[in-house]
Amino acid sequence: KRQHQPQAQLMSDSARVVAPQNTPIVFPDGGGTFSVKGEIKISAPASKVYAVITNPGDFPLWNTFVPKVDMLDSDGKIAKDQNFVLEIGTKMDFHVHMTRGDSGRKSREVVTVLDSTGPCYRASWKAEGFFGLRAERVNEIREETDGTCTYTTWETFGGPTAYMLKWFLSSKLCDRFDDWMNDVKKFCEESKEEKE
Numbered sequence: 001k002r003q004h005q006p007q008a009q010l011m012s013d014s015a016r017v018v019a020p021q022n023t024p025i026v027f028p029d030g031g032g033t034f035s036v037k038g039e040i041k042i043s044a045p046a047s048k049v050y051a052v053i054t055n056p057g058d059f060p061l062w063n064t065f066v067p068k069v070d071m072l073d074s075d076g077k078i079a080k081d082q083n084f085v086l087e088i089g090t091k092m093d094f095h096v097h098m099t100r101g102d103s104g105r106k107s108r109e110v111v112t113v114l115d116s117t118g119p120c121y122r123a124s125w126k127a128e129g130f131f132g133l134r135a136e137r138v139n140e141i142r143e144e145t146d147g148t149c150t151y152t153t154w155e156t157f158g159g160p161t162a163y164m165l166k167w168f169l170s171s172k173l174c175d176r177f178d179d180w181m182n183d184v185k186k187f188c189e190e191s192k193e194e195k196e
Helices: 046-053 056-062 161-194
Strands: 016-018 034-042 068-071 093-094 105-115 120-127 134-143 151-160
Touching: 016 161, 034 161, 046 093, 046 120, 046 134, 046 161, 056 068, 056 161, 105 134, 120 151
Parallel strands: none
Antiparallel strands: 016 034, 034 151, 068 093, 093 105, 105 120, 120 134, 134 151
16 A cells, blocks of 8 residues: 555545556557656746756755756766766666665666757656566656646556566556655745745
8 A cells, every 4th residue: 555645745646556647758659568657846947847858967965755866978888978968869877766765776768859949848768678667757747837847757668577666566656656756846836936
């Protein structure tokens, strides 16, 4: 059973296992085994949320799910220059913490989409080479007329190990997606208040 934050602190509890969602590169025409999807309203401009999500150098400031990212060079080794300028094809190792306080594991990710044209900003990355698992994470941030935005994120999983992942880790994935959304919301809203 999923454990939740106390009601006073609860911001998002929307992440759920859903039918496989399309993704730009890995599952453009459907497919996949399942998706984890969530949505949250953020009192900050969509451009700001997009900038936070696409700047892995700042993940340690806000992200409890992926608190560290290593940029990789063309040989797949940790790059000497960790300037975190994302481009299509940028390779990264996400240090993923499936529970708060665990030691984490690395997940190799490759940027597949960066679109900052608005009113719907998009950033996506796909997982590489984890025992036949295929996965792609999609982040969409839609501008709202009141100056806020709606952040929707999902990851679609497929391949031979996706069934085991769904069976054993889907609840934890939902919890961590909620944490990711709550973390980005808190970071964006608090930094907005500091500027006002």
